[in-house]
Each structure stands twice: as C-alpha cells, then as structure tokens.
Amino acid sequence: MAFYEHIYLARQDVSAQQVEELTANLTEILEANGGKIVSKEYWGLKNLAYRIRKNRKAHFSLLNIDAPHAAIAEMERQMRINEDILRVMTLRVDVLNDGPSVMMQKRDRDDRSDRRPRH
Amino acid sequence: MAIKNLTSVQARRPFQRRRKTCPFTGSNAPKINYLDVRLLSRYVSERGKIVPSRITAVSAKKQRELAKAIKRARFLGLLAFAEK
Numbered sequence: 001m002a003f004y005e006h007i008y009l010a011r012q013d014v015s016a017q018q019v020e021e022l023t024a025n026l027t028e029i030l031e032a033n034g035g036k037i038v039s040k041e042y043w044g045l046k047n048l049a050y051r052i053r054k055n056r057k058a059h060f061s062l063l064n065i066d067a068p069h070a071a072i073a074e075m076e077r078q079m080r081i082n083e084d085i086l087r088v089m090t091l092r093v094d095v096l097n098d099g100p101s102v103m104m105q106k107r108d109r110d111d112r113s114d115r116r117p118r119h
Numbered sequence: 120m121a122i123k124n125l126t127s128v129q130a131r132r133p134f135q136r137r138r139k140t141c142p143f144t145g146s147n148a149p150k151i152n153y154l155d156v157r158l159l160s161r162y163v164s165e166r167g168k169i170v171p172s173r174i175t176a177v178s179a180k181k182q183r184e185l186a187k188a189i190k191r192a193r194f195l196g197l198l199a200f201a202e203k
Contacts, residue, residue: 007195049199058196089195102154 001035001068003096008079009052009086010059016044019059022084026063029075035067038096043103052086062103064096139176143185151184153191159198163189167202 010019019042027037043060052058065072072090079085099105142148149158162170162177162185169189172182192198 009196048196049193050196052196060195087195089191091191102152 001066003038003093004065004067004072005091005093005096006063006065006072006075006089008061008063008088009048010061011053011084011086012045012055012057012059014059014084016042016059018084019061022082023061023063026075026079029078030065030067030071033068033071033074035065035071038064038066039098040064041101041104055086058086060103062101066096141176141178141181143181144178151181151188153188153195154197155188156192156197159185159189159192163198165202167199 010022014022023037023040023042030037041062043062045057046060047057048055067075076088076090079088143151149155151158153159162175164170169186172179177185189198193200
C-alpha cells in the first residue's frame, strides 16, 4: 500500500500521556481501515516559530504509515474534528526512512557530541 | 591570478565569493529534508525570507527542493514566515 509520512501538532496544554492516547486511537482508526503504523516518534513539547491558535508551544509527533488512501482520509477527518490537534500534515512518500528522523538524530548528536553516535 | 582549488570540505560552506559550487551536489552533500531546521535556516535571511540562489550558489533543481522544504517547515511552525 502507499507510504505516508504524517506529522501532527497537539495543543500545548495537553499532557504528553494524552498525546500517546491520541496516537493510539489513530492507530486503531488506521487498522480498522486496513492500514498500519510502521513507526512513530514523539518529539515532545517544542517551541513554535509563530503562534498557532494562540499556542506558543506544541507537541510534535511523527507517524510513518503504510495504508490505503481511504484510511488516511478517515484518519484526517477524525483529526480535523478533534480540537486538541492544531495542525496536520500528511505527505505521500515513496520510501519510509527507517532510522530515527532528523529531529531525533540531532538530539543524539547534541547529547553525546564527544562519542561517535552508534546506530 | 591562480584560482585557489577548493577541497570538498570547503564546498560544505554555502557562502563563497570566488568559486561558486552548489553545496548540495557532490558525494557527501547534505540531503534536503523539511525537518532539518538547522540546515534550512542557513538558506533563510534574518527576516525569514528564502535567500535567492544567485547568492547561495545553489543549483536551480536543489533550490526548488529547498524552497518546498522551507515552505513545509513554515507550515509546521518549525520556521517563521517573517521575523521582526
């Protein structure tokens, strides 16, 4: 099926735990429509470059999805209804990058800048 | 005046005056990714505008990719549309 890179921003005053639940029920929606989540990443609360719906920070999370378009359409419809989600971006990609995304790598490099990052 | 030959390491530096080489072609060139804010912000002015390729010496094909990545990053709030 098609590969999608999906990023969504959750409201600032939603707890990280709730974001995990959000991702969990997104997974359910996808599985119900015959798709699946290949990998997911949670980057935590990050500062936004500009205010989005009065929020200065947002919870970022990335989902690598392998699903038919119907599942994606349904998932996006649900997300549009949900008030906790500020912004959604789904990109169709030819190949999903399996390693950690750039956000995670950069964090590793900053923390252990002395040692070579082991993959 | 002999033109100084530039090693590949110097090709990493995007802002060059004399020999203009595209920082994204070549073997160890960085990949353009809309999540890599540090790389993208190097090609954005202080006001947050995309720097033209005639100044950063980026090839036209890579400049189009760069512009698309910057616009995606702006949509996600990773890069500002305009900075005071």
